[in-house]
Amino acid sequence: MAGPGMRTHDALSVARDGAVLQVSFIRPERLNAVTADGLDDLADLLQEAAQDTEVRVVVLSGEGRAFSSGADLQGDVSAGPDDRPGVATLLAANRVVRALRGMPQPTIAAVNGPAAGVGCSLALACDLVVAAESAYFLLAFTSVGLMPDGGATALVPASLGRSRALQLALVPERLPAARAHEWGLVHRVVPDVDLAEAVAELTDRLVAGAPRAYAATKRAINDVTLAGLEDALAAEVAGQSELLGSADFREAVAAFGEKRSPTFTGE
Numbered sequence: 001m002a003g004p005g006m007r008t009h010d011a012l013s014v015a016r017d018g019a020v021l022q023v024s025f026i027r028p029e030r031l032n033a034v035t036a037d038g039l040d041d042l043a044d045l046l047q048e049a050a051q052d053t054e055v056r057v058v059v060l061s062g063e064g065r066a067f068s069s070g071a072d073l074q075g076d077v078s079a080g081p082d083d084r085p086g087v088a089t090l091l092a093a094n095r096v097v098r099a100l101r102g103m104p105q106p107t108i109a110a111v112n113g114p115a116a117g118v119g120c121s122l123a124l125a126c127d128l129v130v131a132a133e134s135a136y137f138l139l140a141f142t143s144v145g146l147m148p149d150g151g152a153t154a155l156v157p158a159s160l161g162r163s164r165a166l167q168l169a170l171v172p173e174r175l176p177a178a179r180a181h182e183w184g185l186v187h188r189v190v191p192d193v194d195l196a197e198a199v200a201e202l203t204d205r206l207v208a209g210a211p212r213a214y215a216a217t218k219r220a221i222n223d224v225t226l227a228g229l230e231d232a233l234a235a236e237v238a239g240q241s242e243l244l245g246s247a248d249f250r251e252a253v254a255a256f257g258e259k260r261s262p263t264f265t266g267e
Helices: 036-050 073-078 085-102 118-125 152-160 162-170 177-182 192-207 211-225 229-244 247-258
Strands: 005-008 012-017 020-025 057-062 107-111 114-116 128-132 136-138 188-190
Touching: 012 036, 020 036, 036 085, 057 118, 057 192, 085 118, 085 229, 107 118, 107 192, 114 118, 118 136, 118 152, 128 177, 128 192, 136 177, 152 162, 152 229, 177 188, 188 192, 229 247
Parallel strands: 020 057, 057 107, 107 128, 114 136, 128 188
Antiparallel strands: 005 012, 012 020
C-alpha cells in the first residue's frame, strides 16, 4: 500500500491518508450488507496492511446510513439452499476477524446507524469503536433461526461478559450507542455530524504513538481475552452450517419476504 490515494472495490472504498488506512463499506442502498466476495477483499486488504510498516492505524466504516446491516440474506437465498452461500460469507467474515485480531496496528470502527448481525461482529473485532449517536448494535441471529457468527460468541462475552452477551443474543434488541458506551463496548459517542472529526482526533493520537508498544499490547490482551476465538469460530461454522439448512431458517426467510412473523418448529 504505497503512498496516499484511493482504490475502489465492488463493495469497498480504500483510502490512504498518510499513515492511516481507511476502508469503507460502499453498498449504502443495502445498508452495507456484506457478501463473501466483499469480505474476502477486505481480509486481503487487512493482511496486506498488516505487513506495511508505514500504516499506523486502520479505520473501518460504512457509507451512508449504516455501518453494516449484516450478511446479505437476499443474495444468499437467491443462489439456492444447496449452495450454502451463507457459509461462504461466514468463512470470509472469519478471515476478516482473524486479520483484525492479528494485525499489529490499532484498528478503529467508526459506527453510524446499525452494526447488526455480522456487521456487529466486525465492529467489535476492531480495537476501538467510535460511535455516532445514531449507532446501535444488534445480534438478531436467533430471530431468523440462526446463531451469532463472525466471532461474536467470543468477541461479545470478552467485551461485555457472559450475562450481557446472552441477553443480546437470546433476546435480540437494539443496543443504542449511549448504552453501549455505558457498558464499555464503545470508546466514545458523538453527534453524527462530529463522527469524522472524532475519528480523526483518535487516529492522530494513535499515529503519534509507539507502534511496537501498540503491537505488543494488542497481542498480550488478545491472547488472554480472545484465547478461545479459534474454538468459537469453529463452533460457529459447525452450528451455523446446520442452521442454514434448517426449516426454521427457511421459514424466517419466507416470513421476511411476506412481512409477517415467523413460526418456528425446531426443525
